[in-house]
Amino acid sequence: MFETVTPPEPDKIIRLMGMFAADPRPDKVDLGVGVYRSPDGRTPVMAAVKAAERGIWERQETKGYVSLSGDPGYLDAMRRLILGDAVPAARVAACGTPGGTGAVRQVLETVRRLRPEATVWISDPTWPNHPAIIDHLGQARRTYRYYDPETGGLDRDGMLADLAEAKAGDLILLHGCCHNPTGADLTRADWQAVADLCARTGAIPFVDTAYQGFGDGIEADAAGVRLLAATLPEVLIAASCSKNFGLYRERVGAVLIMTDAKAAADGVLAGMNRQNYAFPPDHGARVVQDILSDAGLEAQWRAELDEMRTVMQGNRAALAAALREATGSDRFGYLGAHRGMFSLIGARPEQVDILRETHGIYLVGDGRMNVAGLTPGVIPRVARALAEVLA
Incomplete structure (x- = not known):
């Protein structure tokens, strides 16, 4: 063969x-x-990770399956970490994934299935896996100007001019913070401009957040995606815990979808998981869940x-x-x-x-x-x- x-x-x-x-x-x-x-x-x-793992080892009595979408406690913890109180829990569908890459793949596969005509807009430059996955799935993609090499900063005017051509139902892929590879981030005013553009065009923001806490802090780094979630009817998020929890090899990720059709979105996400890998990994996700559910461990993790x-x-x-x-x-x-x-x-x-x-x-x-x-x-x-x- x-x-x-x-x-x-x-x-x-x-x-x-x-x-x-x-x-x-x-x-x-x-x-x-x-x-x-x-x-x-x-x-x-991280010391908080070691402490959480020790507790899991002492308490856990089974390695049986959890659910196709992952542990509900983990998904709720990720919702709170990323979105805070920007959107009611009743509007957030979610599933666990093998890392942030798995989350990106699940979002793109879901969009290809539900809206195959959508174009995915990616920043120039972006993380190489973004165009690689999009091309592998056979989706249409376009780039928008983002980085100005002369200043080392954002090409704001170029970005907004390019994205103004996005159509209703297109995806605009954004980096939640700590843009990879440039390090040049959107300001709050930039996020508001993107939100206004999406509201005007009907394009859907898709936020890849892999570095929350590495930029200006947990809350500050989530401000952009929270603004979008509080403003727009639909937002897609791919999240990773590889960097901010140091769980690189554990492959801990999640998809969050803000929508009024939560039950339908939850069903689609669970079905996509079933078709790809069935049950998402649990150990790293449980570590994250335990840290974010224990005030002492969370404080230790935040300090680290x-x-x-x-x-x-x-x-x-x-x-x-x-x-x-x-x-x-x-x-x-x-x-x-x-x-x-x-x-x-x-x-x-x-x-x-x-x-x-x-x-x-x-x-x-x-x-x-x-x-x-x-x-x-x-x-x-x-x-x-x-x-x-x-x-």
């Missing part, structure tokens, strides 16, 4: 992981793979998340300062204003190759840098290499 098959191109980030692992240089630096690292270079298990965010913001500020010293200019000053794990540094693919081959600094080919992969000891060397190669 496979004799004449040409294998697909390897995923660029997975390929980069393999190259980094095979590199024998002791001073190599991984700024490509999107995981958080503490100042000592580890990707730690605050510390992670502070580390990333400190990395940004330190790198911007080191680059200012190395280049004699404020060319990279925008790095300090960005939010989350990622920023684009304006490197061409051949410059990324030089950074890897000559300096042992690993970036994704489009110049995306994971600032969470920096540590205080490597920031001066990274800044010198960037200044030299990008001169």
Whole structure:
């Protein structure tokens, strides 16, 4: 069956992981793979997660199935975390998924099934899995302007001009916070402008929220999606707990749909789960549920998340300062204003190759840098290499 098959191109980030692992240089630096690292270079298990897992181990008496949509307690906890009181629970359909990627896939599959004529609008640039999944499903897609490489910020006018062409029923895919790969986020005024545009055109916002708490804090990072949910009749959300709970390998995600037809949407989501993987993973979801349902564990988790965010913001500020010293200019000053794990540094693919081959600094080919992969000891060397190669 496979004799004449040409294998697909390897995923660029997975390929980069393999190259980094095979590199024998002791001073190599991984700024490509999107995981958080503490100042000592580890990707730690959060203490609140360990405590929740200990409690689960002590109390859990069965590994039997829960439901096609996942544990209702977990789904309610995710609704409260993301939406707060912006929309009544009676208007929120939900299902658990294997990670945020599974949530994105389930939303897109659902829309393809119910509204096959819809076009999906994605930012330029966006997370590579967005167009990959859309294309695999055979859906129509268009891009809208988002990032201005000259300023390192949002191209607000271009974004709104492009999205004005969206039709009723089209999806507008937005990053809830900490835009991947640019780090340039929407302001509250921008979110309001998008809400007004959707109300005017009938387009449906689809928010991918994978980094809540990594930008400006749990509540601030949810402000945009809450504004949409409180304003519009229908909003789709794909959520991930990989980053903010450090549950990368547990694959914890969820779909939330704001609609007046909650019962119908819940039934569709459960049916989609059945067709794809039946029951979603439970262990990581139960960890999240237990943390968000226990005041002490939630406070501990929030404190740890605050510390992670502070580390990333400190990395940004330190790198911007080191680059200012190395280049004699404020060319990279925008790095300090960005939010989350990622920023684009304006490197061409051949410059990324030089950074890897000559300096042992690993970036994704489009110049995306994971600032969470920096540590205080490597920031001066990274800044010198960037200044030299990008001169």
